[in-house]
Amino acid sequence: MRFLKKAYVFLIFAVLYAPILVLIVFSFNESKSRGNWTGLTLKWYYELFKDRQIMSALYYTVLIAVVSSLVATIIGLAASIGIFSMKKLPQNIMLNINNIPILNPDIVTGISLMVLFIFSKLQLGFATLLLSHITFNIPYVILSILPKLKQMNKHLYEAALDLGATPFYAFRDVILPEILPGVITGFLLAFTLSLDDFVISFFTTGSGVSNLSIIVYSMARRGVSPKINALSTLMFVSVLLLLIIVNIRMSNDNSERRAKNGKYSKSYGSLSSPDHVA
Amino acid sequence: MKKPWLAYPYAVWMVIFIIVPLILVLFYSVTVQTEEGLQFTLSHFQRFLDPIYIEVLIRSVVLALICTGICLVIGYPFAAILASKEFSSKKVMLMLIVVPMWMNSLLRTYAWMTLLERNGILNSFLSLLSLPRLNILYTESAVVLGMVYNFLPFMVLPIYSVLSKIDHSVIEAAEDLGGNAFTVFRCIIFPLSLPGVISGITMVFMPAVTTFVISRLLGGGQFMLIGNLIEKQYLSSGDWGFGSALSVILMLLILCSMGIMNRYEQERGGGALW
Numbered sequence: 001m002r003f004l005k006k007a008y009v010f011l012i013f014a015v016l017y018a019p020i021l022v023l024i025v026f027s028f029n030e031s032k033s034r035g036n037w038t039g040l041t042l043k044w045y046y047e048l049f050k051d052r053q054i055m056s057a058l059y060y061t062v063l064i065a066v067v068s069s070l071v072a073t074i075i076g077l078a079a080s081i082g083i084f085s086m087k088k089l090p091q092n093i094m095l096n097i098n099n100i101p102i103l104n105p106d107i108v109t110g111i112s113l114m115v116l117f118i119f120s121k122l123q124l125g126f127a128t129l130l131l132s133h134i135t136f137n138i139p140y141v142i143l144s145i146l147p148k149l150k151q152m153n154k155h156l157y158e159a160a161l162d163l164g165a166t167p168f169y170a171f172r173d174v175i176l177p178e179i180l181p182g183v184i185t186g187f188l189l190a191f192t193l194s195l196d197d198f199v200i201s202f203f204t205t206g207s208g209v210s211n212l213s214i215i216v217y218s219m220a221r222r223g224v225s226p227k228i229n230a231l232s233t234l235m236f237v238s239v240l241l242l243l244i245i246v247n248i249r250m251s252n253d254n255s256e257r258r259a260k261n262g263k264y265s266k267s268y269g270s271l272s273s274p275d276h277v278a
Numbered sequence: 279m280k281k282p283w284l285a286y287p288y289a290v291w292m293v294i295f296i297i298v299p300l301i302l303v304l305f306y307s308v309t310v311q312t313e314e315g316l317q318f319t320l321s322h323f324q325r326f327l328d329p330i331y332i333e334v335l336i337r338s339v340v341l342a343l344i345c346t347g348i349c350l351v352i353g354y355p356f357a358a359i360l361a362s363k364e365f366s367s368k369k370v371m372l373m374l375i376v377v378p379m380w381m382n383s384l385l386r387t388y389a390w391m392t393l394l395e396r397n398g399i400l401n402s403f404l405s406l407l408s409l410p411r412l413n414i415l416y417t418e419s420a421v422v423l424g425m426v427y428n429f430l431p432f433m434v435l436p437i438y439s440v441l442s443k444i445d446h447s448v449i450e451a452a453e454d455l456g457g458n459a460f461t462v463f464r465c466i467i468f469p470l471s472l473p474g475v476i477s478g479i480t481m482v483f484m485p486a487v488t489t490f491v492i493s494r495l496l497g498g499g500q501f502m503l504i505g506n507l508i509e510k511q512y513l514s515s516g517d518w519g520f521g522s523a524l525s526v527i528l529m530l531l532i533l534c535s536m537g538i539m540n541r542y543e544q545e546r547g548g549g550a551l552w
Binding site: 005008009012013015016017018019020022023026075076078079080081082083085086087090094097098100101103104105106107108111112113114115116119131132135138142192196198199203213216217220221224228229232235236239240243247 | 280281282283284285286287288289291292294295296297298299300302303306352355356359360362371373374375376377378380381382383384385386387388389390391392393395398399427430484485488490491494495505508509512513518521522525528529532536
């Protein structure tokens, strides 16, 4: 029985990882056809870096991810504090609207944004792509920061003010350190989501500006190519690295908090997926 | 800290980028451009009643349901094994489930393209064992396979999180009272894990029914799902009215399934991932 269980778990993991492994292994294959292995090569990576289109997509992907997650974190941080101090009714309204982009199918979010941009005669391109990414990033930032605000001692801020701190000083030196883990988690979450997004970007970008996902899609539609394998490998490795960083951060944070509070506090932020939205 | 005004910039942002776009989609779905200007119409929704489109909707729902069923059948035992006491190194296991989930879904889908291709790895492997070749790329089975592969973690994680929280003494009590393994499962474990099962079903069904990437890449564009239909209306046919009507229908479908799921969800849905 025990053996059967282990075998079942192993089998599932094998199925989960086999395609990715195959993808990675065959990105080093000399031959263009996948069926046979003809020799080790890095030529697909070399060609990848020679490809103008892919390099520009890489540039836009990273630029959009950095800018959109930074802006989303700033707006989201302000909004979280605002929402937190609101009365029940407006708070609920804000949170419900905040949930719309998370719950709505990606394709509907993408299309509604595209309709908005075309309706307001904005040229689809870098700006619209950036605005869309900020829009779908903010809700996740807020969902990472709000629990931290709830855990915080309500009177900390007042105590700081009583001791003569200015509101800005109190925010910077008292509130921010308390909620910083949530802010950083939110930022990293937003960054990864933006890096990974396909559907919304697909609808809200214009000619000349595309991200890596869009390139993979348009290449894959034409069939399989070892260049995409190479690209996939690089993307997989970078997501993996990011994930490890986030996870180490979060487990440190949790154990720290546990040590501090002397009890197990609810870990809200177990890594859940962006994909429900995908 | 009473500073509600800090949320006002975001409130404005939400109105512009969340509410107005949805209203615009709704607006396009019920208007038509005629010579006398814009006119109210339900013709876009009427057009949807055409058997061709109804068939697309039914196919989307059926494929998503099949995918959800398979995920449940595969995922429940998997979650149960991971949650069981004898299984150590849970943290690593969970991490291993989460990693593919964070990978770009396009890449996961593309990976299956390379596997299932006519001259792909799976077929080379089969012919090496002198087994018959399998040509399922660009069929519905490939689409379902891609969906299951993409969405299985969404089923496993909520069920796991509920199962691992079950108080073990409840199970022991049931066993002490003479319940055999099956009875204990049917009367105790399964009902207690229901919130997780329900959020798993929701989290698999919704992305499965709205996907257009998996069906486009693994279905080869011939098995149109509702997502593909919407994409086509906006990007190649330019029929915004019909596309918007389809989006509204898709939103309603999601809302309905969420409503149904919420009704079953117990007060404290411990299965939620957030």
